[in-house]
């Protein structure tokens with residue numbers, strides 16, 4: 771694993787209240803290419819940044835040191851926690867929002883997550899989508915992102931079929947997983963765990979089974995601080 775290319779952004783500040791990273795938030799840039807994304811993430815007028823940007827061919831740029839608070843998450847919550855910028859490390863993936871994520875980019879992400887998760891003792895369930903913590907506003911890293919592959923590499927969770935049951939209501943399960951109590955939570959959950967399902971299709975037994983399976987992963991996958 772080669773060291774990231776240091777490309778500092780002025781857009782950061784101290785993490786508030788002595789917080790340290792407990793989560794990693796994944797994004798897509800939805801821009802033409804990595805240089806355009808780097809320019810924007812380092813533009814003081816844009817007031818956005820991330821700790822890392824990973825190019826489509828696997829180059830890794832670091833813009834903000836991990837100890838500092840980068841400006842990538844914005845308003846939202848996860849597991850009832852706000853100010854996600856103070857609680858997370860942000861990784862941007864060079865992607866137009868519609869294309870698949872190339873293999874070298876995913877391998878670079880895995881390498882980066884290995885190092886970050888070791889440094890901050892972040893469990894696989896702590897690696898989340900921007901759409902998870904901001905379901906009303908955000909859709910990244912989107913339906914093309916391979917969460918299953920990332921989980922297979924040990925860096926995220928993925929529900930496995932089992933006799934977890936299909937009874938009950940979906941929203942309380944989504945709340946227990948970490949989603950905010952907003953109408954868009956179901957669509958965000960599907961985007962992450964059931965990307966082939968239309969976001970506005972009626973709630974069904976598969977949603978319940980998947981949510982129960984995710985929840986059981988969250989509860990049993992406990993190692994290190996949650």
Ligand SMILES: [Zn+2]
Pocket residue numbers: 796797798842900908910
């Ligand atoms: Zn984002």
